[in-house]
Amino acid sequence: MKRVSLLIMIMFLGIGLMVGFVRISVAAEPIVIGVPTALKQPESIDSFRSAELAVEEINAKGGVLVGGVKRSFKIISLDTAEERPGIPIHDILAGVEKLVLEKKPHAIVVGAYRSESFLAQMDMIAKYKLPYLETISLTGSFEERMQKDPEKYRNIFRICLNVPTSILYYTELLKFLNKEFGFNRILFTVQDILAFQQTAQAVQKWCKENGWEVVGYDAYPTGSSDFSTTLAKAKGLKAQIIFPIYYTAESSILLKQARSARTPAILVGYVGPATQENAWGVFEGQVEGLVNLCYSIGQIPVKTVPKSGEYNKAYGKKWGEDLRRKLVGHGPASGYDAVYILADAIRRAGTLDGNSIVSALEKTDINGAIGRIRFNKNHQVVYGLDPKEAAVGCLFQWKKPGTRVPVFPLPIAEGKIDLPSYIK
């Protein structure tokens, strides 16, 4: 009898040890997140660093609960170098596909840098049914494709602000400027890329339909560094607003030239280099008065969304104050929240099966650094004007002595738009 009891005890002990061993083995395998993007570009590298920050935070809390087992995240990056105009799309696709096949990520975050690359990757990624959370490309063509074939692209989601919302922000701001200051003459100057052209043309159309006079529309190739003809045009045709949309480092020259040429027009739009906190010092105050779009909060902390401030502070703690002050206005906070969105979806799905994660992603409803995060039927995070209801971008104005003051949307505004001193 004693011998039987002993045998039964040993048996249960053995089974317990086996289960424990299996559980340890399973728990040791991390959840792999792939980040294939243009790692030399500020938007991408800041997004990647933000994703790494989120991974570190989640892992520090024990990881993600997957069907009762905690697993850590592991991030793998690939520099697609797609910021170079000469890099063919098929080379980018080959690189991303290699990452998918060799490293076998459970999901991809951040994603393509160029809209053209993103649209091409959509077809390739759809083949692998891999959850893909895009945080940089703005193109409106993403949602058009989702509408046309939702089943094919079911696994693809976009976290960052989209073109229609940026248009909403710009047009609402123009309404305000018209009401407050009587402005109605505008000149557009646009970097010649798909998303920016779509945005500018839509805003131009709105202007024409709403009684504005569009005095000019100048598109420049990526990398252009001389805007003197456009500024001369703005002055000659008495533009009251110059509407730039650029992300390149060279676009900062527009600000320098505008001040040198004493162009008496307020700049309202998106100048990538001038979204960064250190821009006032770098440009020696020449950004004063610029009303610039930050594509999501977080890069700019806003008081009404505490998580945006927490993210901003944590980024500085991990990567240093210098890099925090250089955070660009598009991508980083979305990259950070993308990891949390994924973690939440995996936890709710209880599995690492791609289809299950996708179903869980569709039902996302969490609060992140960018505001309230939910997806619409086209898998686009819903952006709006109130962070309690949607994710938000932020139009801010540079004011003396060198601060970025959020001015729109009103629920997050911390000041009003002032006309800069160089405009009479």
Next chain:
Amino acid sequence: MIPTILINGLVNSVVLVLIAIGFSLTFGISGVANFAHGAFYLLSGYTAWMLFRFLGLPYPLVILISVVTVGALGAIMYWVVLLRIRGIILSEVVATFAIGVAILEFFKWMGFHTYEFSLPVFIKGSMEIAGLFLDYQRIAIVFIGLALLLFLWFFVHYTKLGLALRGIAQDEFTAMSLGIDSDWTAMISLALGSALVAVAAISILPLGIIAPSVGYDVLLTALAVAIVGGLESTIGIVVGSLILGYSQVIVASYYTPLWMTVVYLVAIVGVLVIKPSGLFGKSKELEERV
């Protein structure tokens, strides 16, 4: 609009002269088409930036060191690489192009392409000319361009070295028979061409930022101006610069800035078809040579 076009066109043309003059000089004397021209332009900008930012040297000293350094690098490039393949035109082009791309890609790999890479202007501020506010840096560029052309004219007409360079450019074998060392003058021409592009960089880069893409643009600009004006002619460089400079400003003002680069490409193809040696080029036309 007309005064704006006239003034902006002039500034743009002088910028093109500054960029192209070194390239043309090098080719005219040594026969070497230096495809590392854009890379040397950028190199001088980054050198000045590093000297100014990290060593805190006075700016005039920074300019001097940058110009001398890049000039020396041009000489070294000739002595180490080009001397061995002199006369093999394709090899010279490939070698200089490879060196140029290596330099530009190195800076790109180092991450030297944010807006923090910029040089200070010589004098801050602007002044009004015919209703247009022109910053002092652009006015300085016009004066530097004119001064450089005067200096070059004086150098090649009244100095021993300059006369030797002219001799080699006119007839290499006769100059050699008079004791002028061809390799030595070729090296000097590379050094001088590189130093001139460094002067261009120091003058023009404060208007914008230092970015690797600028190196490729500078090479395209120098080629376009040299082909339009004529590779071995200084007058050709000036006329070519005026034609291209004003064309760009007119196209940008009346059509779209997207076509500004197209102006170069159309000019290159057009001139090559109509007059391959360029407007003031000294190379004989194919029919004459045959």
